Amino acid sequence: MQPIVSAALQFPTIVFTFLIALLALYWLLVLLRIAPLELFERDSLRDDHMASTLVSLGFAGVPATLALTFLVLIAGSLSLATELLALRWISLGMLRVPVGVLVVWLSFAIASPVAALICHSLHRGLHRYQPFTRRCLLGATVIVSSREGEEFARAVIDNEPNSHVRLHCKEGDCPQEGERRVLVKYLAQEGTYRSVSEQKYLDTRVRINRLRLRHKHHHAGYSA
Secondary structure, eight states, rough: OOOHHHTTTSTTTTHHHHHHHHHHHEEEHHHTTSOOTTOOSSBBBBTTTHHHHHTTTTTTSSSHHHHHHHHHHHHHHHHHHHHHGGGGGGGGGGGGHHHHHHHHHHHHHHHHHHHHHHHHHHHHHTTTGGSSGGGGGTTTTEEEEHHHHTTEEEETTEEEEEEEEEEEEEETTTTTTTTEEEEEEEEETEEEEEEEEEHHHHHHEEEHHHHHHHHHHHHHHHOO
């Protein structure tokens, strides 16, 4: 036990130890109903970099706090294993800082797809409970099942035939039966979602990524 405690307090693992302690405190507050489950959730994916990043990493359909919890736990376990199996036996000196930063980055990079897979396997069961069927669904793909007049439509979450959501029709872009859509905004007062076609959503993401790359290259060239 002593080697594990010692390793957990060494850089870089101490970064994850601190994050896990914060997450443990947060989940305690959630159980006591002091903190909200949807702490980091927003009503729209627009201009919300954290939500957009989590969706792009495959975490759509679960609360951001749950996704971050799995991500930090897995990354922390990888960092702890690296410390116990390798770093503690090497005299790094001043090199511990850059090596530690590299370990943190690699731990998150490896943990991300694993955590996303776990969250994906969990969200079907989670959607049976009301707290998990609101803002955390932003970024999820749905299939339109029926229209409800001119203003609303019904849809089912992709691969979850028992999970239904209600879509709000936007003028000039009403969901059509059988169409695949992506949820992009939650209308809390109505309990409905705004959506866009799946292809339009994917095209927009590609366009935004290109603009970000151009912006980075422009600043890099300016700085040089």
